[in-house]
Amino acid sequence: MSFPHEKDLKITPASGASEDVAVGHTDPIKAGENDYEIFKIGEGQVDFRTVSWIRASAIFTKLLFATGILSIPSVMYDLGAFPGAVNLVGWSAINAYGALTLGKFRNAHPQCHSVADMALVTGGPIFREIVGFMFIISYVITAASGIIGVSAAFNALSLHSMCTVHFSLIATVTIAIFASVRKFSHVGWLTWVGFASILVAIFIIVIGVTTLDRPAAAPPTGDFDLGFHAIGSPTFAAGITAAATIFVSSSASSAFIPVISEMRKPKDYPKAVYASMGFVAASYLAFSLVIYRWCGKWIASPALGSAGDTLKRVSYGIALPGLIISGSLYVHVAAKYLFVRMLRNSRHLQANTPTHWGTWLGCTVSMSAIAFVLSCAIPIFTYVLALVGSLCFAPLSISLPGWLWLWSHGNYRRGWGVRQTIIWGLHVVQVLLGLFMMVGGTYGVIVQILGAYNSGRIDKVFSCADNSGSV
Structure with missing residues (x-):
């Protein structure tokens, strides 16, 4: 069955299936399961489809876990513990539903490599x-x-021994190297290491903050205001920025779609989503509330600096592999989209030719270079995440899944029953919610960024100032 504009994707049936030795003890792909997939399995072709659902869940978890767990505790102060927890659970549920909707649509249209x-x-x-x-x-x-x-990790470990821009450049080169690993299955092995390092580092901070008499960033003597509130009273700009930061922590579902194209069995995608989203939401809720309870408004951003200088250096040292792998995954996802877009339907897509490798490495290097410039222009971790959450992830992870569902279920709008009408209306609300977060969140983040520049929290673009709070 074909649909409008699908002819532009040049759908072609795949060649015969072959055994995938990279996955291990799994059933071979049956005839027909390989049809219309972007990456074919056949003689003389590089086999990209080597990702099991377990490895996919590790990739999904790593895409979400590092940035979220480092940013959420610092915005709990704006919202308060209860609204923060409600936001966290609510956004996680919405993002999980969006991820499942995207996956269902993609598996119904396997020629779709990306949300584009x-x-x-x-x-x-x-x-x-x-x-x-x-x-x-x-x-x-x-x-x-x-x-x-x-x-920030380099600054913490070295006590700011070098200009932050130089550390950012070193970080960019390192991330670009790891991002150039060509297959998600190979990146998948790295995600286990990265995930474990972040998890251990966060455990150290969670345990560390509970052993202190007062937060490390609080005044060393005398009375102080912890800043722990069950319900906060933020301004609109601060509140929407905090909500956007929490939202973006689990909103990378659009990055899941390219992974499906490299899964051995795309139909197993929901298993990976349930496993990763469930773990991530539970971890976010537990870790962020504990850190906020003990640190209040004295939480560092990223959160690894919240338990004092010694534990900060220990945790950053342990978390460094995870931070590098996280950045590499994001570059890899952006580069893979460009790579497939440029080489789609050509023999170079799955052949070890100079064109293949030149295009792939060009994509990873260019994406890394742009990310480097942006990291030096907006050097506050939380604001960067809130900006991308509002401006891009809100429409991609909330509005787009709602739109895809509406497009696929047009018969519901014609009112075959109260239940269908309500469900259809809820998906309209989903589309509008994403648009609201895009407009309102972007406004709030811009206000916060301008305020940070005016107050001196952001010195200047390409600033050498320490971004880890070590000196």
């Missing part, structure tokens, strides 16, 4: 270019947050 291809199917070429541009910007900006995290 989905936009082509449902809205035409112009819609595709808009969504594709937002997709690239999303992960380049998120990669910038990864560079900030790595540079």
Whole structure:
């Protein structure tokens, strides 16, 4: 069955299936399961489809876990513990539903390698270019947050022995090298190491803050205001920025779609989503509330600096591999979109030719370079995440899944029953919610960034100032 604009994707059946030795003890792909997939399995072709659902869940978890767990505790003060927890659970549920909706649509249209291809199917070429541009910007900006995290680790470990811009450049080169690993299955092995390092580092901080008489950043003597509130009273700008920061912590579902194209069995995608989203939401809730309870408004951003100088250096040292892998994943996702877009339907897509490797490395290097510039322009970790969450992830992870569902269920609008009408209306609300977060969140973040420049929290673009709070 074909749909409008699908002819532009040049759907062609795949060649015969072959055994995938990279996955291990799994059933071979059956005839027909390989049809219309972007990456084919056949003689003389590089086999990209080597990702099991377990490895996919590790990739998804790593895409979400590092940036979120480092940023959420610092915005709890603005919202308060209860609204913060409600936001966290609510956004996690919405993002999980959006991820499942995207996956279901993609598996119904396996020629879709990215959300941009989905936009082509449902809205035409112009819609595709808009969504594709937002997709690239999303992960380049998120990669910038990864560079900030790595540079902060370097500053913490060395007690700011070098200009932060230089550390950011070193971080960018390192991230670009790891991002150039060509297959998600190979990146998947790195994600286990990265995930474990972040998890151990966060455990150290959580335990560390509970052993202190007062937060490390609080005044060393005398009375002080902890700043722990069950319900906060933020301004609109601060509140929407905090909500956007929490939202973005689990909103990378648009990056899941390219991974499906490299899964051995795309139909196993929901298993990976449930496993990763469930773990991430539970971890966010537990860790962020504990850190906020003991640190109040004296939480560092990123959160690894919240338990004092010694534990900060220990935790950053342990977390460094995870921070690097996170940035590499974001660059990899953006680069893979460009790579497939440029080489699609050519023999170079799955052949070890100079064109193949030149295009791939060119994509990873260019995406890393842009991320480096952005990391030096907005060097505050939380604001970078809130900006990308509002500007790009809100429409991609909330509005787009709602739109895809509406496009696929047009019969519900014609009112076959109260239940169908309500469900259809809820998806309209989903689309509008994403647009509200995009407009309101972007406004709030811009106000916060301008305030940070005016107050001196951000010195200047390409500043050498320490971003780890070590000196």
